[in-house]
Amino acid sequence: MEFQLFSYLTMVIDVLLNPVYVLSIFSATFMGLIFGALPGLTATMGIALLLPVTFTLPKVQALGMMIGVYVGGIAGGAISAILLNIPGTPSAVVTTLDGYPMAKKGQASQALGWAATASFFGGFISWVILVSVAPQLAKFALRFGPPEYAALALFGLTIIASITAESMLKGIISGLIGLWLAIIGIDPMIGNLRFTFGSINLMGGIGIMPALIGFFAIPQILLSLTQKKVEMFNIKEKGKTLKIIPSLTSVWNNKINLIRSSIIGTFVGMIPAAGGNIGSFLAYDQAKRFSKKSEQFGKGSIEGIIASEAANNGVTGGALIPLLSLGIPGDSPTAVLLGALMIHGLQPGPQFFTKTPELAVGLFTLALLANIFMMLIQYYGIGIFVQILKIPLHFLAPLLVVLSVIGSYAMRNSFFDIWVTLILGLFGYLLVRGKFPMAPIVLGLVLGPMLESQIRRSLIISGGDWSIFFTRTISVILILLSILVIFASLKITNREKEKTK
Amino acid sequence: MIQRGYKNNLNEKVATRLIIFITSIFAIYFMLITLKSTTFRVSGEKGSIGPWVFPLFIFLSILVINFFLLYSQYKNKANVKNNKVNKGNSKTLHLIWNIIPKTPQRTVEFIVILVLYVLFWRFLGFIISSTLFMWGSSLLLFQRDKLTINITIKSLIIVLIIIVSISFLFSSMFSIPLP
Numbered sequence: 001m002e003f004q005l006f007s008y009l010t011m012v013i014d015v016l017l018n019p020v021y022v023l024s025i026f027s028a029t030f031m032g033l034i035f036g037a038l039p040g041l042t043a044t045m046g047i048a049l050l051l052p053v054t055f056t057l058p059k060v061q062a063l064g065m066m067i068g069v070y071v072g073g074i075a076g077g078a079i080s081a082i083l084l085n086i087p088g089t090p091s092a093v094v095t096t097l098d099g100y101p102m103a104k105k106g107q108a109s110q111a112l113g114w115a116a117t118a119s120f121f122g123g124f125i126s127w128v129i130l131v132s133v134a135p136q137l138a139k140f141a142l143r144f145g146p147p148e149y150a151a152l153a154l155f156g157l158t159i160i161a162s163i164t165a166e167s168m169l170k171g172i173i174s175g176l177i178g179l180w181l182a183i184i185g186i187d188p189m190i191g192n193l194r195f196t197f198g199s200i201n202l203m204g205g206i207g208i209m210p211a212l213i214g215f216f217a218i219p220q221i222l223l224s225l226t227q228k229k230v231e232m233f234n235i236k237e238k239g240k241t242l243k244i245i246p247s248l249t250s251v252w253n254n255k256i257n258l259i260r261s262s263i264i265g266t267f268v269g270m271i272p273a274a275g276g277n278i279g280s281f282l283a284y285d286q287a288k289r290f291s292k293k294s295e296q297f298g299k300g301s302i303e304g305i306i307a308s309e310a311a312n313n314g315v316t317g318g319a320l321i322p323l324l325s326l327g328i329p330g331d332s333p334t335a336v337l338l339g340a341l342m343i344h345g346l347q348p349g350p351q352f353f354t355k356t357p358e359l360a361v362g363l364f365t366l367a368l369l370a371n372i373f374m375m376l377i378q379y380y381g382i383g384i385f386v387q388i389l390k391i392p393l394h395f396l397a398p399l400l401v402v403l404s405v406i407g408s409y410a411m412r413n414s415f416f417d418i419w420v421t422l423i424l425g426l427f428g429y430l431l432v433r434g435k436f437p438m439a440p441i442v443l444g445l446v447l448g449p450m451l452e453s454q455i456r457r458s459l460i461i462s463g464g465d466w467s468i469f470f471t472r473t474i475s476v477i478l479i480l481l482s483i484l485v486i487f488a489s490l491k492i493t494n495r496e497k498e499k500t501k
Numbered sequence: 502m503i504q505r506g507y508k509n510n511l512n513e514k515v516a517t518r519l520i521i522f523i524t525s526i527f528a529i530y531f532m533l534i535t536l537k538s539t540t541f542r543v544s545g546e547k548g549s550i551g552p553w554v555f556p557l558f559i560f561l562s563i564l565v566i567n568f569f570l571l572y573s574q575y576k577n578k579a580n581v582k583n584n585k586v587n588k589g590n591s592k593t594l595h596l597i598w599n600i601i602p603k604t605p606q607r608t609v610e611f612i613v614i615l616v617l618y619v620l621f622w623r624f625l626g627f628i629i630s631s632t633l634f635m636w637g638s639s640l641l642l643f644q645r646d647k648l649t650i651n652i653t654i655k656s657l658i659i660v661l662i663i664i665v666s667i668s669f670l671f672s673s674m675f676s677i678p679l680p
Binding site for chain 1: 524531534549552559562563573607618627638640642659660
C-alpha cells in the first residue's frame, strides 16, 4: 500500500491542535538552538540528554521532541558562527566564512535573519522530499559502497581548493593538518595504535569538538584582546531598525541558491553514515561557482550564508530518510534517534510508513512544526542574540573561554580534551596570525577517517585493484567532479593573481 | 618607524615560517616513527594498503607543500625598509627577534592565565578555578587607569554569579557533571 500523507489529514490536524505536542516541540527546538549555539554542545548531545526525559511520553511526542532538538541544534550553530566567528557545530564552520564578515560590517541581524530563513527552507525542502519519496531515495542511498564513500570524501576534500583559492597552499596545509589529527588513535581497519605514544587518552583519537573549539574559539578570543574598543570583536549594528526578516523579493531572488543548497544537503544527509558536515561545504562551493558575485564569497556574501545554512538543515530531513526507511542512521544525531526508536519499541525500516502510518504522520508533522518554530524563535530572538555583542570585552572573553573549556570537557568528561583544546588553540592562534584558514582543518578531521577506511575497504573488495574506483558510475562522477573543482579553483587563483599584477 | 602594513605583513610571514618549521619538524619525526615502528610494519589486509601508507602520504605532502610555501614566500618577498625590531611600541613582547611573531603583552598575559586555569581546573574544581580565572582576566583586560577597588569587588560578585549560574545550568539542567 502506497503511503499517502494527505490520506491522514485528520491525524495531521489532531497533532497540530494538541497544545501539549506544540509546546513540547517549541521547548525542544529552543533547547536545540541553545545547544547548537554553544560551542561544545551539539545536537547529538541534546538528543541524548533528552532521551531519558521522553521515556514516559507518547511515542509521537517523544520522537518529535528529539527531532526538534536535532533541527534546532543544527540551525543554532549559525548564531555563534555569525556573531563570534566561533561555529557552534562543525556544520556551521562554513557559515563563519561569510557570516562573521557580515557582522563586522554591521549586518549581524541581517546575517542571522538570512541564516534562519535559509535553515527553514533547507529543513522544509528536505521535509517535502522525506515525505514524498523517502523509500525510493533510500534505495538510491544503498548504492553507496566503499568506493563511492571514498570518492565522496575525496570530493569533499577538494572543496578545500575552492574555499581557499586565494591562498591554496596554506589551505592545503590546513587540510593536511586536519588529516594528520584524524590519523591519531586506533587504525580503522586493523585496530593497531597509531601515534598514541603510550597514552590511553590518545587511543580514542583527537575529538572533533575539542579540536573545533581549539581552532576556532581560542584564536578568536586571543585575537579580540587586541581590540582597542571595549566592544567585543568590534562589531556594530547599523541603524535603529534591525533588518531581520528578509523581504519576499530577496528570498525570491535567491530561490535557486536556496533550492539547490537544500537539495544538496538533503542528498548528503541521505547517504548513510556520511555525516552531514560535508553538505554545507559542497553547497557553499556550488553557490560560489554559480554566483555572479563569487568574489564576494568569504567577505560577507549573503549567498554564502544561504548555501551553508540551507544545506545544513537540508541534512536533517535527508538523514531521516535512511533512518526511517532502512533503519540506518545518516549522521550522529540520527544514530541516537535510532536508539530512541528502539527504546520506544519501534522498528524503522521499509514497512515503517505502512505499518505505523499514524506515527509517521505525527513525526512528519512535528518535524515541519520544529522547522517553523526554529525560524520564528530565531527571528524573534535575534534582537536578544545581538545584545551579546554589547557585553564588555573584559567579561565576554573569559566567559567564552570558560564555556569553551566546558564544551571540550562535556563530550567525553575528559580533562585531556581540555588540554587538546588549549594546545590546538594556541597552535590555531599561530595559524590565524599566519593567515592559514581554519575550515580545511575541520574538513580534514571529519573526512580523513572516512577517506582512509573506505579506500582500504574498497581495495580489499577488489583484491588490490585500484580500477574499482573508476568502474563504478557514482565513484567516477565524484572523482571527475573533484578534478573539475581543482582545475576551476586553480583557474580562479591564476585569474586573481593576474588581476593583482 | 615601521609601517603598519609592513608590520602586519612581517608578522604574517614570521608566523607562516614558524608554522612551516613546526609542521616540518613534526612531520619528519612522525614519518620516522611510521617507517621504524613495528606497529606500522603490519602488512595491509589482503589486497589493501598497509596502515603506514596514509600517514606517510600526509607527512610527505606536508613537507612538499611546505617547501613550495617557503619558496613562494621568498619569491614574493616584500621590500623591507627596516628589519630592526621597533622597540618604540612598548606593549609588545619579543622573545626572539623575528622568529616569534610580535604578540601584544596583553595577549601573552592572558595566555599565561589561561594555561594556569586549565592546569588547575581539575584540582581546584570548576567553580573556584573558573571564578579566579574570570575575575583575574577581567581585571587584566579592564582599562588599567580606571580600575578601582569598587570595580574590583563588583567584578568578583558578577563573576561569582555567572559561574554559579553556569555550574547550575550544566550540572542540573544539562546533566553534565563538572568537577
